[in-house]
Amino acid sequence: MMSVTVNSSMGGVGRWEPNSRGRLQAAALTLFAERGFDQTTTAEIAARAGVTERTFFRHFADKREVLFGGHEELRHRIVAAVAEAPVPAGPLDAVMAGLESAAGMLGQFPRELSWRRQTVIASNPELRERELAKLADYAAAVAAVLRDRGVKDPAAGLAAEVGMTVMRVALERWAGGADGRPLVDVMHDCMSEMSAVTAAARPGYGPSNS
Amino acid sequence: MMSVTVNSSMGGVGRWEPNSRGRLQAAALTLFAERGFDQTTTAEIAARAGVTERTFFRHFADKREVLFGGHEELRHRIVAAVAEAPVPAGPLDAVMAGLESAAGMLGQFPRELSWRRQTVIASNPELRERELAKLADYAAAVAAVLRDRGVKDPAAGLAAEVGMTVMRVALERWAGGADGRPLVDVMHDCMSEMSAVTAAARPGYGPSNS
Incomplete structure (x- = not known):
């Protein structure tokens, strides 16, 4: 389903791929920019990326890690x-x-x-x-x-x-x-x-x- | 008693005078270095400086201000x-x-x-x-x-x-x-x-x- 093991350590910086992880990054950064970091939930990020919240947490410990991973x-x-x-x-x-x-x-x-x-x-x-x-x-x-x-x-x-x-x-x-x-x-x-x-x-x- | 109005905006940086404020700064920085910032109370700082805690708060809003004022x-x-x-x-x-x-x-x-x-x-x-x-x-x-x-x-x-x-x-x-x-x-x-x-x-x- 997801080919993310290779760059699983990569978060806000570095390589980007249009897989679940990449879509989550794009969704999160877009929502953070639109609403502010504090006002964005992981559920909203997952929904925007078209994946489940569980998938979000498979890739990131929390929404901060999208920025600093x-x-x-x-x-x-x-x-x-x-x-x-x-x-x-x-x-x-x-x-x-x-x-x-x-x-x-x-x-x-x-x-x-x-x-x-x-x-x-x-x-x-x-x-x-x-x-x-x-x-x-x-x-x-x-x-x-x-x-x-x-x-x-x-x-x-x-x-x-x-x-x-x-x-x-x-x-x-x-x-x-x-x-x-x-x-x-x-x-x-x-x-x-x-x-x-x-x-x-x-x-x-x-x-x-x- | 205290002649601190002149430099009342000065905290962790700048002029230092051996008045209450200066003694509080010296006491606070010594205690922070000895025990750590988090482990030091304003009461301890005041006691070390030989003034009341009320005097501390006349000079600093909190212990952080000793460092960043x-x-x-x-x-x-x-x-x-x-x-x-x-x-x-x-x-x-x-x-x-x-x-x-x-x-x-x-x-x-x-x-x-x-x-x-x-x-x-x-x-x-x-x-x-x-x-x-x-x-x-x-x-x-x-x-x-x-x-x-x-x-x-x-x-x-x-x-x-x-x-x-x-x-x-x-x-x-x-x-x-x-x-x-x-x-x-x-x-x-x-x-x-x-x-x-x-x-x-x-x-x-x-x-x-x-």
């Missing part, structure tokens, strides 16, 4: 790619390898559903705090890997944070349209823009004279 | 300084003006209490999420001001996020010791490090060839 896998992919980046790569290049890996997963999710997911999260303080906490966890994990690669602090922490910022901003822009370009390209653009922004700063923020 | 003022200072930076200043220079203003306020808080505050927040997921949400709010407000200054997206959002990252990392380093240097210098160092990290990246993250 798959994050462990995403984190794992990012961390693994940073760890495996060629050794001469500088901290930001290693981080970029992690973002490319993330784009390979996140870019498979339908852009419009990604947009709805972000809109729902942005409009609900509790969901927003959870999303920020996830990104902070990714950043901490990436910083730890960078330290293992010999990067000192604060460079390790800063590079990791910059990476997560670029990922989030790129994801927003990609989901919002971005001229239909692939997510990985939007991530590269944002990283270039980040370099340009910091390069254009007044040179040498050394100790102040004050 | 003053954030509105901090946000206002940052935003105002970014808005008032000289017009030729690039986005990151304007953001740096905001950080300097923040350092002027945050750097007056005793370093050791700032360290305890950060430790308590880091060890409590709910407090951590709240702290991240505050920083995200600052970043959004700074990005809006940068747009008013004519900075385009994604540069505006990226510069704002970089600024909040630098502020947070610098605050951690300052509170952790940083060779006893003033907070504003530590912020400048972190901003320099940020520029170095991004400058050392592989040039030209343009569209990928994949």
Whole structure:
């Protein structure tokens, strides 16, 4: 009936297939956007997807998991790619390898559903705090890997944070349209823009004279 | 008895004075660090500070406000300084003006209490999420001001996020010791490090060839 074992760990992020799970994701994100997250029940999501509520719970522990499932896998992919980046790569290049890996997963999710997911999260303080906490966890994990690669602090922490910022901003822009370009390209653009922004700063923020 | 009207909006951040309010902050942060935030009562905080519980509530709405009070003022200072930076200043220079203003306020808080505050927040997921949400709010407000200054997206959002990252990392380093240097210098160092990290990246993250 359902071919969902393969991506059963995938929730709000990552691959999407037009099977029960995929239909449930689409239905949930549409209802969350229409009515608000708190006002949507799992029964309504199941009905909209044309499946039973029992089927919903076969795929998701609760309606939150529609938004946040798959994050462990995403984190794992990012961390693994940073760890495996060629050794001469500088901290930001290693981080970029992690973002490319993330784009390979996140870019498979339908852009419009990604947009709805972000809109729902942005409009609900509790969901927003959870999303920020996830990104902070990714950043901490990436910083730890960078330290293992010999990067000192604060460079390790800063590079990791910059990476997560670029990922989030790129994801927003990609989901919002971005001229239909692939997510990985939007991530590269944002990283270039980040370099340009910091390069254009007044040179040498050394100790102040004050 | 108490001369606290002047800084009654200041809580976990900013100026500190050895009056009732200051003693309550010190007592609360020490108890939070010793026992955990959830395990500490306002009665215990008041007792440790040598004041009545009623005095506690004259200064703070609840024990959370010991950690998060003053954030509105901090946000206002940052935003105002970014808005008032000289017009030729690039986005990151304007953001740096905001950080300097923040350092002027945050750097007056005793370093050791700032360290305890950060430790308590880091060890409590709910407090951590709240702290991240505050920083995200600052970043959004700074990005809006940068747009008013004519900075385009994604540069505006990226510069704002970089600024909040630098502020947070610098605050951690300052509170952790940083060779006893003033907070504003530590912020400048972190901003320099940020520029170095991004400058050392592989040039030209343009569209990928994949």
